[in-house]
Amino acid sequence: MKIKYLIIAALVLFGIVAVRFLVQTDEKKIRAQFGLLAEWISKEPDESPVTTSHNIQHIATLFADPCAFKADIISFTGSYTPDEIAGFVGRSRFSMTYLTLKFYDLDIIFVQEGVAQATVTAKLTGKTRSGDILEATHELKTVLTKTEGVWRFSQVEVVEVLKK
Amino acid sequence: MATSSRIRQFFFPSLTPRFLLRVALVAIGSYLFFGYICTPLRIEGYSMEPTYHNGGINFCWRLQYLFSEPQRGDIVLVRLAGSRVMLLKRVVALEGEEVAFHNGKLVVGGTEISEPYVQYPCDWELSPRQVAPGNVYVVGDNRSEPLERHYFGQVSLERIVGGPLW
Numbered sequence: 116m117k118i119k120y121l122i123i124a125a126l127v128l129f130g131i132v133a134v135r136f137l138v139q140t141d142e143k144k145i146r147a148q149f150g151l152l153a154e155w156i157s158k159e160p161d162e163s164p165v166t167t168s169h170n171i172q173h174i175a176t177l178f179a180d181p182c183a184f185k186a187d188i189i190s191f192t193g194s195y196t197p198d199e200i201a202g203f204v205g206r207s208r209f210s211m212t213y214l215t216l217k218f219y220d221l222d223i224i225f226v227q228e229g230v231a232q233a234t235v236t237a238k239l240t241g242k243t244r245s246g247d248i249l250e251a252t253h254e255l256k257t258v259l260t261k262t263e264g265v266w267r268f269s270q271v272e273v274v275e276v277l278k279k
Numbered sequence: 280m281a282t283s284s285r286i287r288q289f290f291f292p293s294l295t296p297r298f299l300l301r302v303a304l305v306a307i308g309s310y311l312f313f314g315y316i317c318t319p320l321r322i323e324g325y326s327m328e329p330t331y332h333n334g335g336i337n338f339c340w341r342l343q344y345l346f347s348e349p350q351r352g353d354i355v356l357v358r359l360a361g362s363r364v365m366l367l368k369r370v371v372a373l374e375g376e377e378v379a380f381h382n383g384k385l386v387v388g389g390t391e392i393s394e395p396y397v398q399y400p401c402d403w404e405l406s407p408r409q410v411a412p413g414n415v416y417v418v419g420d421n422r423s424e425p426l427e428r429h430y431f432g433q434v435s436l437e438r439i440v441g442g443p444l445w
Binding site: 221236 | 323324357359360361362363364366368405408417430431432433434438
């Protein structure tokens with residue numbers, strides 16, 4: 116009798132976990148977009164030209180047209196088209212032998228239907244072709260908008276945590 | 280015989296309700312202590328050399344500023360979007376104070392401050408600026424790299440999570 120109840124409890128628990136894992140919520144979709152952004156910006160030391168081309172082309176699909184950037188530390192403030200952003204990323208990747216972008220502490224708030232605000236810590240590490248080590252950690256405040264069922268970055272701001 | 284039984288009981292205890300309760304309490308206590316009070320951290324980067332080395336292990340003591348505020352010379356942890364990645368810096372000036380760097384020396388309120396922890400050569404020049412209310416000015420101990428490349432400045436006290444345990 117006890118085993119029967121234990122099996123039922125395990126099945127119910129398994130069902131809850133499976134449903135949570137399989138259901139595609141908007142939060143999961145946004146997390147996936149951040150995952151893709153990190154994957155496509157990062158560059159392996161021995162990256163093939165095919166992978167480079169694939170990553171640069173696909174990065175544009177993550178951004179709304181236009182996307183507002185506020186990043187004074189890299190002189191990239193203004194409104195840009197997805198192609199302009201992809202071009203900037205491509206040039207930056209080209210100057211690096213390897214590049215790793217990781218996101219931490221992603222927090223998502225849905226401010227209204229189809230609009231989400233996400234704050235995250237971005238950690239960028241890499242090495243330039245001239246041998247300089249790049250290490251940058253910044254807080255990003257982003258806004259994503261949902262168009263045609265896809266969440267795209269429409270605003271990206273580098274938060275100035277330390278103000279000189 | 281009794282000793283052998285005790286050793287076996289220590290390594291392979293019987294799964295009694297009392298034992299399970301003890302395990303649960305230790306697990307919950309450890310989670311709360313190491314998750315919210317004394318969080319383990321690994322130091323990455325060279326901005327606090329030679330005080331803290333790249334790859335070092337430490338803990339963030341989050342109760343440090345529960346009843347007090349950071350003082351000049353304190354080493355603090357500054358949170359970003361969350362506390363999985365934090366900045367490790369030293370407080371060099373408090374709110375309302377005027378801070379500057381001249382010939383690589385820290386100048387607060389017009390007075391040059393002795394900083395024995397800065398061991399590498401520094402030639403920073405930074406014009407005087409006032410620390411806003413509710414902020415402190417933080418800098419790393421390694422000032423050998425150019426001023427433009429070192430991440431420092433004033434930060435809100437609300438972002439200070441605690442200090443390293445040692």
